[in-house]
Amino acid sequence: MKKRLVILDLNGFLVRRIHERDTYDLSDAFLETADAHARPFFIWCRPHAREFLTFLLQHFTVAVWTSARKYNAHQMVNTLIPDAGERKKLLFVWDQSQCQDKSDDLPEDVKKKYLFTKPLAKVWQAFPDFNHTNTRIIDDSPAKMVDNPPHTHLVPSPWVDYVYHEDGDDDTGLVMEGELVMALRKFLEE
Template sequence: MKTKEPILLILDLDETLIHATEKKLAIPHDFKYADYFVYKRPFLNEFLDFVNQHFKLAVWSSADDKYVNDIVETIRPETINFEFVWARTRCTVRRDYDLDRYVREKRLKKIKKQGFTLERALIVDDSPEKTKDNFGNAIYINPFEGNLADDELKKLTEFLIKIKNVENVRTFEKRGWRNTIDTQ
């Protein structure tokens, strides 16, 4: 019996895995990048270790390419190899009339050219406007802005445990995903 390929889990960077700001927060930063103080989201390492065991991993951010590659190299545990690390140049610029601004979208149809199927791909992001066309593949999380009590990645881990073996990620509801996990 052939084993099914793991689901591709595409992770956003800013306000999803880290928070980078020019204004130093009242908590210790994890590292500095150029003029930015960078704070890792609580449970980041545990989260990455877990998802690496059950999913194929990738990072896709709308930030500058050099910044994204440098930050990912800094936060990436040695045991993790991402399928790809994409940044601004892989996004599609679209006018969002509701927000009255241009948005850099992450259109998942681009991963098909890399050999991935949309039925086996999830994208985790704090900005729904950037993944608007990926409705059946998107998991939206609350933005991280330096709160040390943040447990969003811990909750996301619990949710991902439940869905890691689904055949088609587009066939189940992801809105309200926090309500499907056991809270203590």
């Protein structure tokens, strides 16, 4: 069977993290529902995230690439995959240092923001078994994929409402019958 690589984004897709300074309008009871409090962040895992990861690890080579800083990236991965043996199954965990900073390319009216892209050419150079035919990257931020062939990325619905509306338990973005898993099953058959 042909090797297939799936690269996962973290924040906004598989987990949601919120800085302590931004929790003033959230109840203490709600903050206690966080899966982790890795100072200075509270971290929640998206509903069905662990089932989704189990599916991926059974069928694909899996990696993580986030635009978060290294320490924060590892805190999110450790929260999402508490078992060290399971974490070792990841091909790599890349952080902001492997991204390309394109912040200077942003229009003047958004210059205070950052744009870190994830050029898959870096992955293919580091791991030559993979290329545009057998790689998919899943990220809820399409702007981070501008350097990649369009067929290589999947853009799922972001998971942000949980933190701000305290009702994210109803999220179905990662269920086994959902669109994302169906797209990945199709990728397996290509």
